Amino acid sequence: MRSNKVKIIIMLLLIAVLTVLYVFQDLNGSYHYALPRRLIKVLAMALTGVAIAYATVTFQTISHNRILTPSIMGLDSLYMLVQTAIIFIFGSMSVLILSQMLNFFISLIAMVVFALLLYHFMFKGDGQPIYFLLLVGIIVGTFLGSLTTFLQVLIDPNEFMNVQDKMFASFNNVNSDLVWIALLIVVGTIAIGWTKLKELDVLTLGRDNARNLGVNYDGVVRTMLVLSAILIATSTALVGPITFFGLIVANLSYQFFNTYKHSVTITGAILFSLIALIGGQWVIERVFSFSTTLSVIINFIGGIYFIYLLLKESRSS
Amino acid sequence: MKKRYLFIALILLSLLSLFVGVTRISPVDLLDFNSEETQIFLISRVPRLVAIVLAGMGMAIAGLIMQSLSRNKFVSPTTAGTLDATKLGILVSMMIFVNATMLERMIVAFIFALAGTLLFMQILNRIKFKDAIFIPLIGMMFGNILNSITTFFAYKADIIQNLSTWMQGDFSTILKGRYELLYISVPILIISYFYANRFTVAGMGEDFAKNLGIGYKRIVNFGLILVALISVTVVLTVGVIPFVGLIIPNIISIFKGDNLQKTLPHTAMLGAVFLLFCDILGRLIIYPYEISISLMVGVLGSAIFLVLLIRGRAYAKQ
Amino acid sequence: MIAVKELTKVFGKKKVVDTVNVTIHPGKITSFIGPNGAGKSTLLSMVSRLMNADSGEVLLDSSDVKAFKSNEFAKRVSILKQSNFMNVRLTIRELVSFGRFPYSKGRLTSEDEKMVDQALDYMNLVEMQDSFLDELSGGQRQRAFIAMVIAQDTEYVLLDEPLNNLDMKHSVQIMRILRRLVDDLGKTVVIVLHDINFASVYSDRIVALKDGRVVKDGPTNDIINTESLKDIYDMNIPIQEINDCRICVYFDSK
Numbered sequence: 001m002r003s004n005k006v007k008i009i010i011m012l013l014l015i016a017v018l019t020v021l022y023v024f025q026d027l028n029g030s031y032h033y034a035l036p037r038r039l040i041k042v043l044a045m046a047l048t049g050v051a052i053a054y055a056t057v058t059f060q061t062i063s064h065n066r067i068l069t070p071s072i073m074g075l076d077s078l079y080m081l082v083q084t085a086i087i088f089i090f091g092s093m094s095v096l097i098l099s100q101m102l103n104f105f106i107s108l109i110a111m112v113v114f115a116l117l118l119y120h121f122m123f124k125g126d127g128q129p130i131y132f133l134l135l136v137g138i139i140v141g142t143f144l145g146s147l148t149t150f151l152q153v154l155i156d157p158n159e160f161m162n163v164q165d166k167m168f169a170s171f172n173n174v175n176s177d178l179v180w181i182a183l184l185i186v187v188g189t190i191a192i193g194w195t196k197l198k199e200l201d202v203l204t205l206g207r208d209n210a211r212n213l214g215v216n217y218d219g220v221v222r223t224m225l226v227l228s229a230i231l232i233a234t235s236t237a238l239v240g241p242i243t244f245f246g247l248i249v250a251n252l253s254y255q256f257f258n259t260y261k262h263s264v265t266i267t268g269a270i271l272f273s274l275i276a277l278i279g280g281q282w283v284i285e286r287v288f289s290f291s292t293t294l295s296v297i298i299n300f301i302g303g304i305y306f307i308y309l310l311l312k313e314s315r316s317s
Numbered sequence: 318m319k320k321r322y323l324f325i326a327l328i329l330l331s332l333l334s335l336f337v338g339v340t341r342i343s344p345v346d347l348l349d350f351n352s353e354e355t356q357i358f359l360i361s362r363v364p365r366l367v368a369i370v371l372a373g374m375g376m377a378i379a380g381l382i383m384q385s386l387s388r389n390k391f392v393s394p395t396t397a398g399t400l401d402a403t404k405l406g407i408l409v410s411m412m413i414f415v416n417a418t419m420l421e422r423m424i425v426a427f428i429f430a431l432a433g434t435l436l437f438m439q440i441l442n443r444i445k446f447k448d449a450i451f452i453p454l455i456g457m458m459f460g461n462i463l464n465s466i467t468t469f470f471a472y473k474a475d476i477i478q479n480l481s482t483w484m485q486g487d488f489s490t491i492l493k494g495r496y497e498l499l500y501i502s503v504p505i506l507i508i509s510y511f512y513a514n515r516f517t518v519a520g521m522g523e524d525f526a527k528n529l530g531i532g533y534k535r536i537v538n539f540g541l542i543l544v545a546l547i548s549v550t551v552v553l554t555v556g557v558i559p560f561v562g563l564i565i566p567n568i569i570s571i572f573k574g575d576n577l578q579k580t581l582p583h584t585a586m587l588g589a590v591f592l593l594f595c596d597i598l599g600r601l602i603i604y605p606y607e608i609s610i611s612l613m614v615g616v617l618g619s620a621i622f623l624v625l626l627i628r629g630r631a632y633a634k635q
Numbered sequence: 636m637i638a639v640k641e642l643t644k645v646f647g648k649k650k651v652v653d654t655v656n657v658t659i660h661p662g663k664i665t666s667f668i669g670p671n672g673a674g675k676s677t678l679l680s681m682v683s684r685l686m687n688a689d690s691g692e693v694l695l696d697s698s699d700v701k702a703f704k705s706n707e708f709a710k711r712v713s714i715l716k717q718s719n720f721m722n723v724r725l726t727i728r729e730l731v732s733f734g735r736f737p738y739s740k741g742r743l744t745s746e747d748e749k750m751v752d753q754a755l756d757y758m759n760l761v762e763m764q765d766s767f768l769d770e771l772s773g774g775q776r777q778r779a780f781i782a783m784v785i786a787q788d789t790e791y792v793l794l795d796e797p798l799n800n801l802d803m804k805h806s807v808q809i810m811r812i813l814r815r816l817v818d819d820l821g822k823t824v825v826i827v828l829h830d831i832n833f834a835s836v837y838s839d840r841i842v843a844l845k846d847g848r849v850v851k852d853g854p855t856n857d858i859i860n861t862e863s864l865k866d867i868y869d870m871n872i873p874i875q876e877i878n879d880c881r882i883c884v885y886f887d888s889k
Contacts, residue, residue, distance in 0.1 A: 067455070067458070068454070068458065072457075072458055072461060131450040131451050131454055132450055132626070134454055135450050135453060135454050135457075135626065136623060136626070138454065138457045138458075139457075139619050139622055139623060139626075140619065142395075142457070142559060142615065142619060143615050143616065143619040145615075146559065146611050146612050146614075146615030146616075147612060147615070149481050149484070149485050149611065149612075150485065150608075150609055150611065150612040152478065152481045153478075153481055153482050153485050153609070155478075157478060160477075160478045164472075164477055164478075167468075167477070168472070198736075198740055198741030198742075199741075201733075201741060202733060202736055202741075204723040204725075205730075205733060208685055208714070208716040209715075209716075209733075209783075211684070211685055211705070212683070212685070212709065212713055212714045212715070212784075212787075213709050213733060213734070213736040213737055213787070214704075214705040214706040214707075214708060214709025214710070214736065214737040215705065215736070216705050243461065243465065244462065244465065258724065260723045260724070260725055260729065296468070296469050296472050297469075299465040299468070299469065300465060300466060300469040302462075302465070303462035303463070303465045303466050304462075304466075306458070306459075306462050307436070307459070307462060310440045310444075310455070310459070311439075311440065
């Protein structure tokens with residue numbers, strides 16, 4: 001697949017150009033103030049992009065499906081509930097909101113524990129179909145959502161602005177210490193997962209065929225589920241929820257690279273997400289000076305793309 | 318589950334609902350027509366009861382019709398994007414027609430609800446992998462997507478909290494003059510009873526229906542129109558009430574099978590009983606405050622749905 | 636040699652496989668036959684470790700199959716199930732290359748490539764090796780999956796109803812290839828079959844199951860007779876000998 005290498009190189013160049021544009025355009029010599037801030041922001045975007053792309057592609061392989069994302073398993077809903085509950089109970093001036101570090105770890109731990117409990121409960125027997133797990137997750141998510149709505153209605157409208165800020169992922173005001181911590185988590189998680197990529201390739205053949213070929217199917221599925229939950233939780237705790245972002249980049253990558261090899265599709269999805277995030281942020285901040293946060297637009301586009309995918313799938317059959 | 322017992326439960330819970338509340342009202346007070354108690358009774362309590370009963374029956378029947386037509390036990394307004402499409406419709410009507418009347422809002426919301434449900438049924442019709450659990454998963458994801466579109470516009474218009482208030486299912490705001498739209502569901506319930514046989518036949522598939530000389534497409538579309546109408550009236554007057562359309566028909570189906578003409582009255586009554594139960598509980602738990610019906614139904618409903626799911630799987634394994 | 640000892644599997648309250656004892660003879664084709672729901676596929680799944688038994692054991696060269704490492708087991712026993720649903724577009728060659736996974740973990744050596752070439756050649760797939768699986772007919776796709784199992788190069792090849800949805804021509808083609816696998820390459824083939832006449836003509840041994848129990852087990856010629864078939868299928872089936880093949884005439888025109 002020589003052509004895929006060329007594609008990857010072109011995408012890398014594009015990312016480099018976008019990054020340079022984003023970091024240096026209108027910098028006006030502010031090397032001490034604006035430059036480090038912009039660099040941290042780029043790093044935050046890169047981390048989010050890598051985490052979401054990697055988690056979504058592996059998750060879709062495990063679930064034998066290309067129209068699901070790990071965020072729907074109730075992780076986003078839980079994050080919103082945690083944030084709403086903190087503001088509801090302690091108020092927006094609470095240390096839990098003001099200290100980003102504390103907030104990050106509370107959200108991260110809540111989401112990871114939630115995912116682990118869900119998996120633990122669901123994988124008691126052998127050969128549990130994954131859709132069952134997902135449906136249970138999404139129902140628990142709906143339940144958490146109704147709790148959140150209930151609290152939101154009760155919250156003082158002035159305080160609500162703080163909740164609303166948390167509803168949408170934002171790369172502004174990302175704490176630089178947090179970015180380094182998140183970097184450690186993401187790199188560590190992906191390093192563990194990278195050794196399993198070849199086995200993921202085999203997983204695409206289905207459970208029976210994979211086991212025939214000597215792959216510990218259930219073991220790989222569980223490991224990858226935990227890893228993708230950790231990645232999504234990290235990215236959500238760092239910048240907030242972008243539920244449908246992974247859906248877009250993963251499917252773009254499948255279409256663009258047309259291979260079963262995860263080393264390629266995951267790399268492709270990561271590159272697409274970097275282009276979308278850095279490029280999108282550049283367009284919004286420098287070109288249009290929009291007030292909207294990028295994630296609202298991404299979710300909007302991701303939503304429409306999902307409906308397109310569903311209709312396309314039905315037409316092709 | 319006998320019809321008689323359901324009916325008795327419905328009457329008992331209705332009476333309870335009429336006499337539970339912050340203002341103590343005893344039946345004796347009602348003898349004096351001009352007393353304050355009688356006024357509260359007529360302006361607040363009776364409308365609330367009627368609203369709960371109609372909403373419960375309506376949502377349960379809407380779910381029953383959808384499950385029959387889609388031939389999937391886990392399809393309902395909650396799991397097919399209908400409620401979310403309604404929400405989007407209401408938002409659009411709020412933004413574009415700022416001074417719209419209730420009826421105008423209803424028409425806009427109805428168009429959205431119908432379009433959303435039709436879209437989902439189209440997807441369902443032609444999707445390759447028809448797993449009983451995969452379909453509601455796709456439906457709920459579809460709903461989430463519609464929600465994200467709603468959020469996008471609400472964010473632009475800065476009315477997210479307003480929208481939350483609007484959408485939260487809540488019977489405490491039901492007063493005389495603000496719930497009458499729900500009466501639309503009365504003729505719908507009656508019509509669906511007369512069409513029950515045709516829905517049952519349509520539920521057995523297009524070829525089967527054609528063989529019996531029934532216009533399949535027409536019946537399906539007609540059923541979906543009824544579903545959209547019910548959903549819209551409920552969401553507009555009360556707010557989003559999840560899960561009722563999902564769990565009630567499933568419970569009745571376990572006991573009574575899937576012949577709509579036979580199960581429709583049971584489903585309607587159990588829907589009303591369930592909603593009354595949730596409402597009364599919500600009023601008592603943190604008395605004198607109220608827990609909204611959305612939350613009560615969300616908690617009880619999701620728990621019951623999980624039980625149904627796990628039960629269904631154990632059943633399928635044998 | 637594979638030996639099945641007292642193997643039992645329960646679904647709900649039903650014993651799908653009920654204390655089964657069977658020996659798989661090396662270098663032969665063994666067919667599992669029997670009515671619907673007899674437990675043939677379940678038995679095959681347990682032998683190949685796709686499914687865990689509730690009690691009893693399966694011995695491969697007198698050690699329990701559960702004791703093998705997944706990878707080592709995959710070099711000795713391969714299984715092909717009926718349903719092969721996939722949502723990834725793979726070419727035939729890519730699929731067949733997966734057969735080498737137990738050896739190379741996805742990094743094919745030149746040795747592996749040679750095995751893949753041989754498997755493709757064996758199944759007459761060389762010319763279409765770059766076609767995508769979803770563009771193939773049912774028979775071609777089945778051949779591609781069998782080629783994958785051949786590339787896996789195991790002593791034991793287990794197949795669950797490989798003739799399902801195939802027309803007569805392709806069914807015969809596949810059975811001939813299986814015959815060659817045994818006669819030329821010395822493999823051992825175990826196959827679940829629905830059509831009794833394929834079992835009669837192509838297999839060396841037959842194991843007949845009914846309600847989860849083994850009702851007959853022996854060389855093909857000992858099983859294919861009216862008397863034994865009555866015990867298995869509760870039908871009166873006359874046997875006709877044509878060109879040294881015993882054909883069961885189970886059609887009843889009256």
